Amino acid sequence: MTTGFPATLPLIHIEDFHMQFGEKKVIDGLSFDVGRGETFGFLGSNGSGKTTTIRALLGIYRPTAGLLQINGKVFSDDFGARLGYLPEERGLYKKESVRDVMTYFGRLKGLSKNDAQKFCREYLDRVDLADKAEVRVDKLSGGEQQKIQLGVTIMNEPELLILDEPTKGFDPVNRRLLMDIIEDHKKAGATVMMVTHQMEEVERLCDRIILLKDGKSEAYGTIDEVQNQFGGRTVRLKYSGSIPESPRYEVTLREHNYAELALTGSVDEAQVLRELVMAGVVVRGFVAAKRSLDDIFIQVYGENMAAPVALGGK
Numbered sequence: 474m475t476t477g478f479p480a481t482l483p484l485i486h487i488e489d490f491h492m493q494f495g496e497k498k499v500i501d502g503l504s505f506d507v508g509r510g511e512t513f514g515f516l517g518s519n520g521s522g523k524t525t526t527i528r529a530l531l532g533i534y535r536p537t538a539g540l541l542q543i544n545g546k547v548f549s550d551d552f553g554a555r556l557g558y559l560p561e562e563r564g565l566y567k568k569e570s571v572r573d574v575m576t577y578f579g580r581l582k583g584l585s586k587n588d589a590q591k592f593c594r595e596y597l598d599r600v601d602l603a604d605k606a607e608v609r610v611d612k613l614s615g616g617e618q619q620k621i622q623l624g625v626t627i628m629n630e631p632e633l634l635i636l637d638e639p640t641k642g643f644d645p646v647n648r649r650l651l652m653d654i655i656e657d658h659k660k661a662g663a664t665v666m667m668v669t670h671q672m673e674e675v676e677r678l679c680d681r682i683i684l685l686k687d688g689k690s691e692a693y694g695t696i697d698e699v700q701n702q703f704g705g706r707t708v709r710l711k712y713s714g715s716i717p718e719s720p721r722y723e724v725t726l727r728e729h730n731y732a733e734l735a736l737t738g739s740v741d742e743a744q745v746l747r748e749l750v751m752a753g754v755v756v757r758g759f760v761a762a763k764r765s766l767d768d769i770f771i772q773v774y775g776e777n778m779a780a781p782v783a784l785g786g787k
């Protein structure tokens with residue numbers, strides 16, 4: 474997939490973006506880039522401004538201030554054919570059959586009728602809807618309709634996929650299936666920007682992420698960089714005795730014979746283990762790990778609100 478632009482130019486460039494609705498400031502000086510071929514996770518709690526940013530990027534909203542570019546330019550129809558956008562609000566022609574709807578959109582996206590119908594057959598087969606080709610869209614379940622909408626989004630193999638919660642409402646089996654499909658496009662070289670609340674997706678698919686809070690970036694980088702930014706590593710300890718205070722860690726959880734220590738900076742785990750043993754702590758288990766993204770999210774968005782991500786990340 475070639476773009477004709479230098480590889481160093483990001484495909485998406487957002488700089489000092491501000492968005493205000495009346496008196497309400499939704500985005501407050503947001504800047505980030507999405508590189509070519511990258512899968513980028515756009516994360517944040519409900520109402521933090523993710524959809525607003527996508528809409529401004531695609532010219533649906535006019536930004537209050539700032540620069541939002543795709544391929545070095547403000548979005549215009551000339552990039553439209555290379556874009557696949559799955560909006561947050563889903564919608565298809567409901568009274569037509571699945572095959573007719575998919576063929577229609579395929580034709581709109583420049584596919585021949587044969588190619589559109591071929592894609593439709595293969596895609597329906599893959600998402601386990603082969604027997605629904607002649608069924609009217611409004612007779613499908615919500616999840617089935619979403620599968621069709623994702624199919625319509627990817628059918629012309631877009632260079633840039635912008636997916637607003639692509640797996641929202643899916644059971645785990647179907648979520649994996651949809652992730653496989655997204656991953657195939659990533660492997661084929663597509664750039665993917667996706668809004669998601671699912672850490673499983675972030676950890677499996679995303680090269681870099683941004684965490685949006687109150688219209689600003691709270692964290693931005695690779696998953697490793699974000700984990701390092703939020704205190705790096707923890708040690709899970711099974712023990713007996715008394716854990717001494719130390720500048721090398723902070724005890725973040727202490728239960729009967731179990732504790733979690735947040736390590737300070739680049740402290741060496743082996744040094745912490747030695748220090749505990751020297752202090753007379755009987756160490757029965759010692760596991761050093763990076764902080765999970767779930768933990769980080771709960772810290773960023775506050776423990777009093779529902780976590781913006783499903784639990785179950787690493």
Ligand SMILES: Nc1ncnc2c1ncn2[C@@H]1O[C@H](COP(=O)(O)OP(=O)(O)OP(=O)(O)O)[C@@H](O)[C@H]1O
Binds near residue numbers: 494517520526
């Ligand atoms: N056209 C609009 N007019 C007024 N307010 C708006 C408009 N569009 C969005 N907002 C407000 O902007 C804020 C951010 O909304 P947005 O839909 O971008 O959030 P989000 O991060 O996508 O949330 P979610 O995860 O719930 O989908 C919300 O408070 C919303 O009410």
